[in-house]
Amino acid sequence: MHSTTSSRMSFWTFFVLAFLSLAAAASGVWTFEDAQAVVAAKGGKADAYKFSPTKPVKGAITLGSRDILKVSLTVKEGSQAGRPHQAFLLAQEPESKVETFFPLSVKELSGKAKIDLSHKDLPAFLLTAPSLSLSLVLGSFGESAASIVTIGNIKPSLDPTAKALFEKQKQKDLGEGATVYKAKDEIRHIFRADPQSPPKIITLFFLLSVLAGLGGLFIVWFPILGGNLSHLPKALKAAPVSHPFFFASLLSLEGIFFMYYTQWNLFQTLAGMAVVGPVALFSGSRALREVRARREKGER
Amino acid sequence: MRLQPQLDMASRKAFLLFFVSLFVSWVSAAPLTGGRILAVIEERSDNAKYSQFLMDLRGRGYDVKLESAKKDTLALLEHGEKAWDHVILFPPKSKGYGPALTPQKLLDFTKLGGNILVLTSPSSIPEQIRELARELDIGLPPKDYTVVDHFNYDTVSKSEKHDVILATRPAVSSAVHNCFSGTQDDLIAFRGAGHTLGNGPLLVPILTAPRTAYAYDSKEDFAYAQDPWAAGTQMQLVSAMQARNNARITLVGSVDMFSNEFFNMKVQRPGSTESRKTANKEFCKDIAAWTFGEKGIVKVNAIRHYLSNEPNAPVNPNMYRIKNDVTFEIELSEYNIDRWAPFKVSSGDSLQLEFTMLDPYYRVPLLPASTSSNYTTYTTSFKIPDQHGVFAFRVNYKRPYLTYIDEKYSVTVRHFAHDEYTRSWDISGAWVWIAGIAVTITGWIGFCALWLWSAPVAAKAGLKKTE
Numbered sequence: 038m039h040s041t042t043s044s045r046m047s048f049w050t051f052f053v054l055a056f057l058s059l060a061a062a063a064s065g066v067w068t069f070e071d072a073q074a075v076v077a078a079k080g081g082k083a084d085a086y087k088f089s090p091t092k093p094v095k096g097a098i099t100l101g102s103r104d105i106l107k108v109s110l111t112v113k114e115g116s117q118a119g120r121p122h123q124a125f126l127l128a129q130e131p132e133s134k135v136e137t138f139f140p141l142s143v144k145e146l147s148g149k150a151k152i153d154l155s156h157k158d159l160p161a162f163l164l165t166a167p168s169l170s171l172s173l174v175l176g177s178f179g180e181s182a183a184s185i186v187t188i189g190n191i192k193p194s195l196d197p198t199a200k201a202l203f204e205k206q207k208q209k210d211l212g213e214g215a216t217v218y219k220a221k222d223e224i225r226h227i228f229r230a231d232p233q234s235p236p237k238i239i240t241l242f243f244l245l246s247v248l249a250g251l252g253g254l255f256i257v258w259f260p261i262l263g264g265n266l267s268h269l270p271k272a273l274k275a276a277p278v279s280h281p282f283f284f285a286s287l288l289s290l291e292g293i294f295f296m297y298y299t300q301w302n303l304f305q306t307l308a309g310m311a312v313v314g315p316v317a318l319f320s321g322s323r324a325l326r327e328v329r330a331r332r333e334k335g336e337r
Numbered sequence: 338m339r340l341q342p343q344l345d346m347a348s349r350k351a352f353l354l355f356f357v358s359l360f361v362s363w364v365s366a367a368p369l370t371g372g373r374i375l376a377v378i379e380e381r382s383d384n385a386k387y388s389q390f391l392m393d394l395r396g397r398g399y400d401v402k403l404e405s406a407k408k409d410t411l412a413l414l415e416h417g418e419k420a421w422d423h424v425i426l427f428p429p430k431s432k433g434y435g436p437a438l439t440p441q442k443l444l445d446f447t448k449l450g451g452n453i454l455v456l457t458s459p460s461s462i463p464e465q466i467r468e469l470a471r472e473l474d475i476g477l478p479p480k481d482y483t484v485v486d487h488f489n490y491d492t493v494s495k496s497e498k499h500d501v502i503l504a505t506r507p508a509v510s511s512a513v514h515n516c517f518s519g520t521q522d523d524l525i526a527f528r529g530a531g532h533t534l535g536n537g538p539l540l541v542p543i544l545t546a547p548r549t550a551y552a553y554d555s556k557e558d559f560a561y562a563q564d565p566w567a568a569g570t571q572m573q574l575v576s577a578m579q580a581r582n583n584a585r586i587t588l589v590g591s592v593d594m595f596s597n598e599f600f601n602m603k604v605q606r607p608g609s610t611e612s613r614k615t616a617n618k619e620f621c622k623d624i625a626a627w628t629f630g631e632k633g634i635v636k637v638n639a640i641r642h643y644l645s646n647e648p649n650a651p652v653n654p655n656m657y658r659i660k661n662d663v664t665f666e667i668e669l670s671e672y673n674i675d676r677w678a679p680f681k682v683s684s685g686d687s688l689q690l691e692f693t694m695l696d697p698y699y700r701v702p703l704l705p706a707s708t709s710s711n712y713t714t715y716t717t718s719f720k721i722p723d724q725h726g727v728f729a730f731r732v733n734y735k736r737p738y739l740t741y742i743d744e745k746y747s748v749t750v751r752h753f754a755h756d757e758y759t760r761s762w763d764i765s766g767a768w769v770w771i772a773g774i775a776v777t778i779t780g781w782i783g784f785c786a787l788w789l790w791s792a793p794v795a796a797k798a799g800l801k802k803t804e
Contacts, residue, residue, distance in 0.1 A: 135571075137569075
């Protein structure tokens with residue numbers, strides 16, 4: 038907007054033009070040159086990295102715990118050296134975008150600016166990050182456009198004990214234990230394991246062996262030992278009421294137990310017992326008296 | 338008159354009806370959390386500077402009273418009750434606000450649920466506000482520290498100071514229901530002071546400074562910012578504290594933001610070619626609406642829990658059994674300026690139900706099941722843990738920008754009753770024992786029959802059958 042050319046070249050216009058072009062030089066873009074970053078180790082050699090607004094430092098600069106990163110550059114407003122109101126070095130953790138700033142000290146006339154950065158300048162949060170991105174912000178009042186330039190990455194290297202210490206500090210800085218209002222982790226109750234039955238085949242084997250025991254018992258009783266029911270007609274003749282009643286009451290007692298097992302409650306069971314019990318008692322005493330009579334007669 | 342008593346009655350009725358309807362419309366127009374606003378403004382003439390903002394509030398049904406902080410009868414509380422529902426504090430011309438607005442009184446006011454909108458400017462942050470901010474863990478800069486940004490300033494207002502900075506609304510986040518991230522390319526003009534926030538969960542940023550902004554002492558004539566007070570996105574321009582009782586205190590670093598001048602201003606970013614109108618009017622409306630409880634208010638309409646698998650299960654019983662399948666439902670509404678709307682949980686967030694006895698046994702997400710015109714039903718089902726005791730269904734939904742929900746309903750969880758266990762014949766391992774009993778019974782019956790009726794076979798074996 039300032040460098041318009043005119044065909045009428047009077048002295049006055051020439052003067053105005055000269056003034057405007059000067060102003061344009063002064064009010065260009067805030068930029069820098071002669072920039073370098075030096076990692077000065079204590080008592081050791083210094084590694085220098087050159088960079089410019091268009092060419093950031095390639096690769097990450099490793100910053101040890103005793104190293105100092107010295108960044109120096111010359112600030113230019115357009116093509117002239119100048120001092121901007123804002124000359125900050127920004128250090129950003131790329132993932133969370135958490136950023137801190139370090140004002141550069143700038144000489145007024147020469148525009149020479151420098152900043153020293155070491156571990157103790159960086160907060161624990163950034164120090165424990167794997168890598169930090171460094172940017173340079175230059176801006177000031179007036180017409181010149183401000184600029185923000187990425188100049189490279191640094192990698193703070195920490196020994197394990199220091200790292201643990203800084204991690205602790207970081208947690209403290211972040212408000213360790215302080216509540217954060219957000220969704221919490223999901224929890225699902227883990228149930229106790231259900232009781233397990235053994236494999237069916239084993240169960241069936243033992244089931245069959247139990248049933249076989251009953252079969253064995255009956256085999257021993259009847260064919261081998263000669264068990265029989267030959268006295269039944271005699272018994273029924275001698276005590277025609279009490280024998281069937283006694284045996285029926287024995288069966289119904291077992292029936293009551295079965296009903297209790299499957300569906301009855303205790304009161305129904307007790308009622309059933311109250312009915313069947315006396316029958317069993319009285320018919321049983323008669324029936325057994327008849328059995329004794331047979332024994333006394335020598336029939337048994 | 339006496340000749341027409343009928344007509345007189347009719348007109349009287351009409352008159353009454355008119356007033357009743359007027360009253361009804363006035364009542365329904367009153368905002369949700371009460372409409373009495375006290376605006377503390379020193380000079381009546383300043384009223385004109387903020388007339389659009391104040392008119393907007395009046396248009397939404399608020400009864401805005403302008404009072405001077407110096408007025409003797411000014412009081413936030415009356416007989417232990419709030420005399421106002423909301424307070425707007427404009428920066429005073431003099432050093433402080435006077436005895437009616439001490440930090441203690443302001444906090445007492447919020448304890449009763451009153452909302453406060455604090456507007457400050459770099460040159461006027463009274464000591465009362467500093468003390469209040471200290472209590473809230475908000476860091477305020479010293480006097481005259483102004484925020485500037487050489488990247489996002491307004492070029493139209495021709496300010497050499499670059500102090501009318503153009504901020505953008507907070508980014509839309511999937512995790513946070515942010516009431517302030519409206520139209521994303523809105524430009525909000527801001528001229529004032531920044532502040533920093535502590536780590537508390539009750540504090541929320543509303544407008545964050547751009548990355549390249551910084552605060553410096555505008556009265557000291559430093560050639561360059563050697564020691565800025567704060568810079569970058571760690572600095573806030575507008576922030577709020579929502580207390581545990583859902584009372585809100587919003588701190589704005591720029592009173593100019595709310596002025597007619599900024600509402601109507603056309604602004605332009607450096608490097609851009611066209612100038613645009615600021616979105617201050619909408620943003621300030623959002624700030625006021627949120628602070629005074631017209632936005633970000635979430636209400637629980639109903640809570641239901643019942644057995645999942647039974648069609649006629651009673652709703653909200655007092656007792657469940659362990660391992661019951663239970664369904665829990667909650668109906669949530671969100672207030673939006675003038676009506677209740679269905680509340681929608683952000684996609685990256687989760688509304689969670691806890692089933693707790695001392696510790697949560699379950700923390701499961703509640704998912705939207707149905708939506709009506711003014712509420713959403715969130716539901717989940719789970720199996721009650723195998724632990725008896727007194728449990729509670731708890732929905733503890735506390736998120737920034739929203740009123741806190743903490744609902745807790747206790748139920749007893751009992752053990753299996755004796756007739757609710759699996760029957761033994763259904764357990765294959767028990768078959769052997771059941772068979773054992775059956776064998777014993779059969780054997781016993783057989784033995785009884787033999788005892789009663791067996792004849793000796795002495796000739797054959799020489800033994801009595803049953804000895």
